[in-house]
Amino acid sequence: MDTTFPTFPTQNSWPSAGGGTLNSNFQPDGPLINATTAIRLQVQWSLATPGGFPTAPTIENHSLYVSNSNGTLNKIDTELGSLLWSIPLSDYTGNLHSVSLNSTAIAPEGIVVGDQSSGTLLALHKTTGTLLWKTTIQPSLDAKITSPPTIDEDSVYVSVSSGKSPSSVAALDMKTGKLRWQSYAIPADALIRGPLALNSAKKRLYALTSSNGKVSSLTNTLLVLDTENGTLLWSRNLEKQASTVTDNADNNGVTLFTLQINGTTRDVVAIPEARGHYQVLDANNGTILWSIEVNPGSTNSIVGTSFNPYKSHIYVASNATDPQMHNAHYLTALDAATGTMLWNIKLPESSHINTKHNTGGGIASSPDIVYTSLPGGKITMVNANTGEILSSFDTQASIVSPPVIANDALYLGFAFTDNTGKLYKFTTQENVQISNLQRNQQRSLINRMSEQNDHHDEHDGDGSWSYSGSGSWSGSGGYGGAGDYSGGGAGGYSGGGAGGYSGNGAGGYSGGGAGGYSGNGAGGYNGGGAGGYSGSGAGGYSGNGAGGYNGGGAGGYSGSGAGDYSGGGAGGYSGNGAGGYGGGNYSGASRR
Template sequence: MSLKGEIFHCDKNTSDISLINFLTHISHNLYNYTWCSTLCTGHIEKSLLNRGRHVIPKSDHTYTYLYISHMAALISICHNLILVFSLYTCSLLITSTTSAGGHSHDENPAIQNWLNHGGDLSNRRYANREIKINRRTVSKLSLNWEFYAGDDISATPSIYDGTLYFPSWNGEIYAVQASNGSLVWKKNLHELTGLNATGFSGFNWTVARSTPTVVDDQDLLIVGIYGPAVVIALERSTGNLIWSTLLDTHAAGVITMSGTYYNGSIYIGTSSLEETLSPEECCTFRGSLAKLDAKSGTVLWKTFMLPDNHGQLGSYSGAAIWGSSPSIDVHRKHVYIATGNVYSVPENVSQCQENQNNSTLPTHPDACVEPDNRGNSILALDLDSGDIKWNHHLGGYDVWFLECFLNTSTCPTGPNVDADFGEAPMMLKTCVNGTKRDLVVAVQKSGFAWALDRNNGTLIWSTEAGPGGVAGGGTWGAATDKKKVYTNIANSESRNFTLKPSSNITTWGGWVAMAPENGKILWSTANPSNSTSSGPVSVANGILFAGSTNPRGSIYAMNTENGKILWSYDTGASVFGGMSISDGCIYVGSGYKRQYTAGTSLFAFCVT
């Protein structure tokens, strides 16, 4: 979905907010006259009555001051203005709102599509069109249907025009009707592609684990294979194979990221499982981001995150791009990504860090992190060329592979905090000290959230949202409704996690809300099932949705104002993936037997 036409103001005095822009904003986001009128009335009650007048600025081509002395007159004007403007602004904005491909949405623009892991170009995991689910109705969510696949489903389902698309760890990919869960088609990935599993994933069958990407202006669905590192395109209506492209020839290469489609092209990163190897074999893989032509699968450019090691051990390796979906800034022509830790570094860099560790006054920032080491970084790349426009290394020196987890002497010189970015940045606008700022925000496995300026990568704020760990910290996907930034905190190492504002302590996972302008923690809620919270969060209309890895597979709906849990349900198996949201329903899979309990199904819950 395009973010063109998004209305945003930094008003130091909210009582002088442009009424026309306010009406346009709510018309654009709610598509519902009753809601518009109610919200407008409440807005004016709160922000205007204390002054008894409303100014319509000259920027709106109006020179009239409206002086209001009685509430009845004010509400009447509000309703009348909405009646006039909603017809115009809603139709104008609905018509002008474009999809990720630069084309119109489906025929019913009030229905939410969820086009990839992050939902749209912004990677916000925000169902901005949802009106049926709210704080009054969320308690009425009930099971609408269950689709049995027979194995784990850990990807957020994509949604387009009433159809869900998702893979299962059984090696199948499915299309099912959102309304009733009936099968549209299914395909076995091995039979479809002829690809054999690499074995690095621990499976002997070809699987996909990430959210399929909908190409909304073509009959295409893009799927990444979890070893080998292949991207395929299917005919969305039938599931038939259109093309297959090998993105990385490395034997341990995999695709764990969900791609993002924009203007005829797919943007997607590569990852690997090489860090699971022994020190004698590790490592040579280098993470990369690629742009592919959606029609043919031709690689248009490919940008590596580390210097060329020529396939030789003892140099830079790692910096995988493995979580979430790239976010795309159409205005700046940027694509934003974030990278994981490096697996290995050259000997001189390792020696530098050993000297640093033994120094009584270590340098800051760490002098051993060379400029072309783009591990643990947030980056902006040019959409057309793939050139790196800026990159910001965050979290310090970090060399890690499996031997470090086992605490052996073969672990490279540390620190070895394994502070991956397990998600791409999401885009949002906010006001920082009264000035509008365009930000990207991402959360690390370290537990830190980072907000950077989209223009140049300057750090705006950072916040320790919660405890970090080898499995997080934050992983797979934060969310924002532009009012707050939300993240999971897995707390995989069961550290003390101090909740706010209560100051209570949990040693389990939880969820956190932060202010977008400065990162201040507004609330944090413990996972009541006493388990990790490893999956991504999703947000819609004042409700934050999240899952738990406990054996019961609990899922939760929280009030975004205070983190209070308003609804829950036990799916019967660990929930590691996230929820997509559309037209009063949430969709979520269960099961992740690689680390937790096995599952079999995809569930649909709808308000009644």
């Protein structure tokens, strides 16, 4: 059965790079994160991995799919923050260097991922990760898939480039992987980069080429192809060079949308270019409607763009540099119909990382907020109407993926200079509290089932996926600094050491030390002070009284008695004793 791929994501999804076939990077739903609640965003969970996350995740309901730089594709539970499976692409391609640095795409039939070490496209089963099909589109040794997959109805579209052969756009059958057509961009020096954009109703596919050091009639050009057979319908050579700010193809590409201009409805295509040049064309014939140079006078590169159809605004994140390569990051709002600049702000810099050679980053928006992730590891949230900075979070990463919005939450992947990475989920303070309770209940059930079946935890193994790490929110209502929700102390996510999620040490999430999230010390979020949310009185939600939900009495949900949920006795779910679910490493990588 043919299924039309969404032009925009739904509240519980982000199915492809750019959020959908229009590549708008816009989430229309998700009312819990707005200009009022944005200052209360907190880290719900974070996952540290052996390889970084230079690409944006894709999401369907409570399943998140993301590839990392060590060549694996991973499925993660968005509620628990736990790894469900991790599969090396080399298992299916036979190429030890296989890696995907672009987003996957989620279709009803499966997950589609491209290999940047070969011209191979793969489809995997969403539940198990088993191979459904693989197709080598271009067999040359230096061929690579250079765009994230774009899916519509029963076809998947990607671009393929190599140093020797001409670049091409290919269409494959989504169910079988059979090649339907392949259209070549001439000459070979023209590279096709960035997400493709698709107008399903008019059966048109838009691709952007950039030069490989040489300029010709089809370098730095917009190509418009017929989706039925790959025929080139028309092309438009750009005034400036197409933006090639990074090898991560999730960031920049053409965006399709509809505008009311002088009382007439027009389909348009927006194009980011090098040196901060941005223009909007008629999508039917390539006529230039308007163009603008963002931050004129600088050697400026566009990091990412987003279109808000509710406000008819275009948001442009740019990385303006002087000849000494000192970065200055800007966010600009434009009127989509006229190109008029509405506001332009300088974004806060990372105080921890020298951003001279950093790459990556991107942008996404919702009705009220613009989210930017920039080189240097800082994520900033901005009021979409006024340009006011609401809050920012510094991850101290060197490469940042484009942000993704789904399930009333913000997801971001990062890569560090030591080839490790971390994936974050941010949500509102209220959602964190609800999700923590739900997560604990689910983990309790999982643990009990595991004990009954006498199975080892499926996440045990070499190489831990930990929830620990540093990072802090800044600005009004900021979350905190060191020792935060996923604090960096020894003991890991559920360990017993200082900073442990449910540990007994100081700063533990539910620990007994001063400042513990649910601890007994003064000032704890759920501390023991008078009036505390989960104070120490009898019957308190997380108190010490007998029978309390997380009380200290024998058998208490998180108490200290033997066999309790998070207690210190043997078998405790997150306790320090032998057999505790979090007594050692929480989980291991590559367990399938």
